[in-house]
Amino acid sequence: MTKLLKNLLKSPSFIIGMGLFLLTIGGALLLPFFYHVNLGLQASSYASPNGKFLLGCDHLGRDMVSMLIEGLRSSLYVGLLTGVIATTLGTALGIYGGFKGGWMDDFVNLVTNLFLVIPSFVVLILISSSLSKGRSLTLIGLIIGLTTWTWSARAVRAQAASLKSRDHIALARINGANTFRVLTLHILPYLASYVFMIFILQVASGILSEAAISMIGLGPLDTVSLGTILNDAKNQGGFGDGMWWAFMPATVIITVLVFALYIINTSMEGVFNPRLRK
């Protein structure tokens, strides 16, 4: 494990990706202490960037920098929430199904196979559009997490199944370890790096899904997110009239976030899969 970590720290793309991601997390946590976040109506509609409002204002005259900080926090929150839900659920069901088999495995298999072809985007639209009141950021995170876990379950299941016939599992069995013990102590550690990669991808897909669903007007009603900023820019004319500050910073932040997560994932793949190393 420490050797893998050392290898990871030698990979420049991992450093860049992790650095960028930690930077955005740090920004989301610390910026409110340095910058006075004010989401009130302060200036005219689409005021252009100036000394007071560094990135101008939105259609209601709200300070864009404050909106972006708030939006970044929302996006990271949704991403981490869906990442944790989808990865935990998917790993638990996948590992159990892959190791034990049985009706539980058949069921998980059926559900994952179904939801591999039924687009989660469609499911998100159907649920969100029925919740026109009380659609909160947390609820959206929950919905995304509960609709995307199938993907991690499938990935983990294949890995767990391949570990099943290893000798050390049989030894643990002979020593009287129960299924739970085998799964948590003898299988999960082997999959830890893999599960972490899945988590990273799930965080990225959570951030993207939230942005997408908010962009089409089904976003959270209780807060600002990067997706709702884009939705406003599109619907209130900022985008069509070329007010770059209304949408460009938000798209850049989403792209940087997702890019950072993707290169963390690819660099980890490169380190863990020796064939890709060169």
Added chain:
Amino acid sequence: MLKQYPTARYILHRGGWYFLTFLVAVTINFFLPRLGASNPVDIIMGKAGSGLDTEAAREKEESYLKEFGLVQVDATGTILRGPDGKPLKSSNVSQFFNYVKMCFQGDFGTSFQKYPKKVTTIIAEAVPWTLALQLPTIMFGWIVGNVLGALAAYRRGVFDRVFFPLALLLSAVPFFAFGMLLVYVCAIKNGWLPAMGGYAGDLVPGFNFDFFKSAGYHYILPFFSIFLILAGGQAIGMRSMGIYELGTDYIKYAKWLGIKENKILLYLFRNAMLPQLTGLALSLGGMIGGALITEMIFSYPGLGMAILSAIQGQDYPMIQGCTLLVTISVLIANFTVDILIGFLDPRVKAGQMGGN
């Protein structure tokens, strides 16, 4: 059964599986919107129950109630009413069967927003645009991405060093972000290409040169905003697949035999292509979803816009019709890829693959 025709057996097996998925999709499409507080049934019932409207408006509501089987009717088709004059709600189960029956008849009901237009009519107007945009982009994106990815894996060196980070960046850019960027730079800022719509606003769609010219002109930006990102993502996948294949014995042997580079590249491509096809099948749903959002950015007159305006107008029959159609298209596209795999994968021909 069909032991001697493994490919046919495989296709039948997959077909049966997709039919099952279709049934589940229809069920989900019916029940999910009914989960929330503001579900379509209550909205129509609320409107119909208010009773203060004019005769015409009341007739309209009643036609909805009957169309979607939301209320109990007697043999002559009159709505049964309770003692307070409100229509009697029918059970969820009977509503569901009514819905399934409508789906199988290809009837998605009447739109709220564009009454009395049928949902199917509105969708039929939008579908050609979406097909014309998404089918070629996804196909070309897949082909170009995979060819470039295989090249990058095989050549490595400078080409790979420039190409790989670029493809990685492209594949990480969300569809909508890239679309917005393209619109801003190419249309709004510099005016090279039109920003919105599928054709110039003063034209009427028809078979004439002006219309096709305008449509082609409006096609360029949405095409590239989907194509480049797709190709980037595919190239990344193909590159790592190709590097993996390069380490295998058959490639080493081919090199040792002194077979021409192009020929080796062809072998490599053929073998790495199958997992890429499977990958395509798995990511089609996400691609189509992303491309629909791109359509919204460009106000392209396809399904994306239809969904957007339906959501904004809380037009539930329209939302449900569109989502079901998108799901069905994804299923059909997946099935097509599966059939392709059936013909291309020698393991299917040898009857070694059950289908899962």
